[in-house]
Amino acid sequence: MKAFLECVPCVLNQIIKILRKKVKNQKKREKILLDVLRCFSTIQLSSVTPPELTHEGHSILRKHLGNKDFYKEEKEESNKEALALVPKLEKTIRQSKNKLHDALLLAIAGNIIDYGPEHKFDINKTLRLVLKKKLSGKQFNLFRKKIKGSKRLLYICDNAGEIVFDRLLIEYLIENYDLEVTVAVKSKPVLNDALIEDARFIKLDKFVGVIESGSVTAGTSLDKVNKEFKDAYDKADIVIAKGQGNFETLPHDKKIFFLLMVKCAHLALATNLKYGEIVLWSKS
Amino acid sequence: MKAFLECVPCVLNQIIKILRKKVKNQKKREKILLDVLRCFSTIQLSSVTPPELTHEGHSILRKHLGNKDFYKEEKEESNKEALALVPKLEKTIRQSKNKLHDALLLAIAGNIIDYGPEHKFDINKTLRLVLKKKLSGKQFNLFRKKIKGSKRLLYICDNAGEIVFDRLLIEYLIENYDLEVTVAVKSKPVLNDALIEDARFIKLDKFVGVIESGSVTAGTSLDKVNKEFKDAYDKADIVIAKGQGNFETLPHDKKIFFLLMVKCAHLALATNLKYGEIVLWSKS
Numbered sequence: 001m002k003a004f005l006e007c008v009p010c011v012l013n014q015i016i017k018i019l020r021k022k023v024k025n026q027k028k029r030e031k032i033l034l035d036v037l038r039c040f041s042t043i044q045l046s047s048v049t050p051p052e053l054t055h056e057g058h059s060i061l062r063k064h065l066g067n068k069d070f071y072k073e074e075k076e077e078s079n080k081e082a083l084a085l086v087p088k089l090e091k092t093i094r095q096s097k098n099k100l101h102d103a104l105l106l107a108i109a110g111n112i113i114d115y116g117p118e119h120k121f122d123i124n125k126t127l128r129l130v131l132k133k134k135l136s137g138k139q140f141n142l143f144r145k146k147i148k149g150s151k152r153l154l155y156i157c158d159n160a161g162e163i164v165f166d167r168l169l170i171e172y173l174i175e176n177y178d179l180e181v182t183v184a185v186k187s188k189p190v191l192n193d194a195l196i197e198d199a200r201f202i203k204l205d206k207f208v209g210v211i212e213s214g215s216v217t218a219g220t221s222l223d224k225v226n227k228e229f230k231d232a233y234d235k236a237d238i239v240i241a242k243g244q245g246n247f248e249t250l251p252h253d254k255k256i257f258f259l260l261m262v263k264c265a266h267l268a269l270a271t272n273l274k275y276g277e278i279v280l281w282s283k284s
Numbered sequence: 285m286k287a288f289l290e291c292v293p294c295v296l297n298q299i300i301k302i303l304r305k306k307v308k309n310q311k312k313r314e315k316i317l318l319d320v321l322r323c324f325s326t327i328q329l330s331s332v333t334p335p336e337l338t339h340e341g342h343s344i345l346r347k348h349l350g351n352k353d354f355y356k357e358e359k360e361e362s363n364k365e366a367l368a369l370v371p372k373l374e375k376t377i378r379q380s381k382n383k384l385h386d387a388l389l390l391a392i393a394g395n396i397i398d399y400g401p402e403h404k405f406d407i408n409k410t411l412r413l414v415l416k417k418k419l420s421g422k423q424f425n426l427f428r429k430k431i432k433g434s435k436r437l438l439y440i441c442d443n444a445g446e447i448v449f450d451r452l453l454i455e456y457l458i459e460n461y462d463l464e465v466t467v468a469v470k471s472k473p474v475l476n477d478a479l480i481e482d483a484r485f486i487k488l489d490k491f492v493g494v495i496e497s498g499s500v501t502a503g504t505s506l507d508k509v510n511k512e513f514k515d516a517y518d519k520a521d522i523v524i525a526k527g528q529g530n531f532e533t534l535p536h537d538k539k540i541f542f543l544l545m546v547k548c549a550h551l552a553l554a555t556n557l558k559y560g561e562i563v564l565w566s567k568s
Contacts, residue, residue, distance in 0.1 A: 005303065005304075008296060009292075020289075030289065030330060034327075038322070041325055046310070046314060
């Protein structure tokens with residue numbers, strides 16, 4: 001999926017937020033912003049994905065600010081916040097009448113934890129709202145059928161914090177299906193996306209294999225991943241890909257099920273998905 | 285007042301909206317947007333006001349699209365919508381216990397009609413809400429004292445549609461104070477700002493002198509106005525200036541009373557005004 005015109009101001013707003021937080025000198029902030037504008041003015045928008053545009057902007061930031069993890073504190077914070085919810089989340093799944101459905105719902109609820117786009121969130125309120133939702137019956141049935149017949153699952157994570165919710169879904173899948181699961185996280189800091197250290201912090205690596213995808217942009221472009229990821233992707237019978245970035249970059253292949261909240265009105269318009277809605281989607 | 289970093293994505297969003305409306309070819313939209321980015325990448329933000337930044341962006345639009353009035357239809361529409369409200373607005377002022385205060389409130393309510401920033405509006409709902417507000421007692425008393433002692437008023441308009449609300453305030457002032465009033469509008473199309481044709485359409489020119497300011501950007505920079513405006517400004521004992529653009533560009537001189545709704549969170553932060561609030565403000 002190619003970048004919209006509106007991706008430019010959206011990414012700039014993200015970058016300005018980082019500048020306000022990480023750069024004290026106003027002249028320096030200005031200089032970096034102008035550098036980003038100069039860079040963007042040379043990019044053919046119809047030839048990049050939204051995450052690639054973000055990546056170009058962040059490359060300029062790194063050139064000026066060094067190779068920092070701009071969201072380190074927020075990621076640690078959201079991992080901790082999400083871990084504190086685990087007993088509650090486990091109870092919710094245990095008491096659910098449709099455990100698979102609700103474990104999927106919760107995994108998407110976790111996707112609302114996102115410091116990239118302009119979303120403040122209240123986890124508890126979000127949980128209450130999300131648990132009232134219903135996934136598309138058609139898509140859910142497709143997923144249930146596919147997961148039953150699969151041996152190998154590749155689970156592609158999105159954000160820190162969110163991966164705690166992913167862990168619960170993965171635990172549920174392992175307990176109830178005969179699956180070999182590989183979990184993929186990013187190789188380098190990009191926005192608030194989960195890294196191997198986040199997976200370790202929430203002890204995801206204790207019961208499934210966790211690999212780095214090689215992707216250094218939001219989402220996962222298959223022409224930029226490492227061999228280990230590519231092998232896991234090729235061998236997988238089913239792939240679960242979290243978040244809008246993956247939806248924007250991965251091929252819309254039948255074996256991939258996307259779990260996301262639609263955080264962008266323009267993406268919604270272009271795909272017939274509903275803005276603000278939680279979605280389980282696979283090309284059927 | 286100098287541009288904030290955040291003015292860049294805000295102005296870009298405005299420009300993209302115009303591109304989507306006025307340019308059909310996606311490649312052409314992209315090309316123009318990249319041209320705007322290139323232009324912005326050369327501007328020292330700390331040396332321009334927000335309206336000057338908008339102006340630079342619109343200059344690129346005009347270079348590609350010709351000297352068009354991008355908001356012509358919207359302006360006509362909002363003039364008509366506001367005119368239809370006149371009997372109701374007149375009745376509100378007639379029945380008010382504090383007519384001057386409420387005529388000021390309504391004039392600010394009119395400022396919510398604005399296609400520039402990201403505001404959809406419902407005029408009737410807005411009126412109900414605004415009429416519950418109270419202007420700062422200190423500022424209102426300052427204004428009342430000043431208007432009583434003044435002979436010449438210069439009234440600087442902002443948007444089309446809004447000027448109908450301005451007309452009611454001006455009528456009230458003329459009826460109740462011994463004032464010679466000059467009204468200033470923009471000289472060329474800029475966003476949805478009122479032009480001389482809007483003033484004529486709502487018959488403002490029937491009972492006060494209406495002049496063009498010479499300003500071709502949002503707001504009014506005194507170093508860019510024409511002689512007629514400068515004379516009116518110098519001779520005025522009191523100036524009423526509408527909208528955020530004027531607040532951002534005119535000097536904060538004691539004789540100017542700004543009437544505006546604070547439409548930008550960054551402006552609010554920088555000035556200690558409250559975001560979304562309606563404000564009568566003069567440097568006291």
